[in-house]
Amino acid sequence: MMEVSLKTLSRQLGLTEGTVSRALNGYADISVKTRDRVREAADRLGYVPNSTARRLALRNAECVAYVIPWQSAHIADPFLGELLDGISAVLSEQRWDLTVTVPRSEADEVATIMRLAKTGRVNGIIISRTLGHDTRVDALRAAKIPFISHGRTQKSDDHAWLDVDNFEAARFATAHLAGLGHRRIAHIYGPLKYNFSAERLKGYRFALTDAGLELDSALEAASEATLETGHVAMKRLLAVDDPPTAVFCVADVVAIGAMKAIREAGLTPGREVSIIGYDGIPMGEHTYPALTTMAQPLSSAGSQLARMLMDVIAGGDPSSQQQIIPAELVRRQTDSPPI
Known part of the structure; x- marks a missing residue:
């Protein structure tokens, strides 16, 4: 036939x-x-959409896998919860299942992807926290299984992806702080192997230069995008000879950890030290004071990831399923002019 x-x-x-x-x-x-x-x-x-889908259909597999890089406390990350909420909502509407797998290393991720593709247990795969050169993408291409990445790589022309304009969001947040009158603006960045962290650092630096402010490596502190590392990074920044009056953080969880360090120093977030997070997780609304953030639509991004992947599974052109979404400044109580 x-x-x-x-x-x-x-x-x-x-x-x-x-x-x-x-x-x-x-x-x-x-x-x-x-x-x-x-x-x-x-x-x-x-x-049936394609040869892969036919093989899956014969096994009655209607399932998408979300392969997440492991890190300590990642499963409790509210960012992940919001994203999964959107993904699962769309898949549930179509009566599809979602399986989440958390390999412990990049090599394990590649092995997991190859195993999922070979066994035919899933119709498609979602990956996140993309790297500049991402071996997972190479593995997915080789396996010829439909996939989408949450984030771009250096070679994303031929596959489906959804990403936030991380450079522009970081530039905007930093420019906002400069516009309030801050001249000592710090950045707590995430692991630079991840594209989103590298792009946010670039946007921060661009905004400082554009505002005529000097780049100072003492005002750049590394974190692992957790509460604990945000706390440690902020303590380090407050200890420099000329400490910052404002800080832009790679993620809301980092900013919340940094706020604890600010309070421990006898200062008030949003008063002596302005602070802006990134992501727009619900927790940020309930900090004291409430956290100003660059919010990205996490749940709707998850929904869109699922829809775009299902288009690819149905035989659509992966290169036509590429989308950049904006982040929006949500002003609450932690950004103000310097005292």
């Missing part, structure tokens, strides 16, 4: 391939009538 392709199905229906793909994946911008018509035709003609 001849394989029925997406193109064949589209011709039979007199619709574009994009419309058919979106109908099969339940996109809300496609009418219920069109979705039902497309699904009926797909069932009647025996359409």
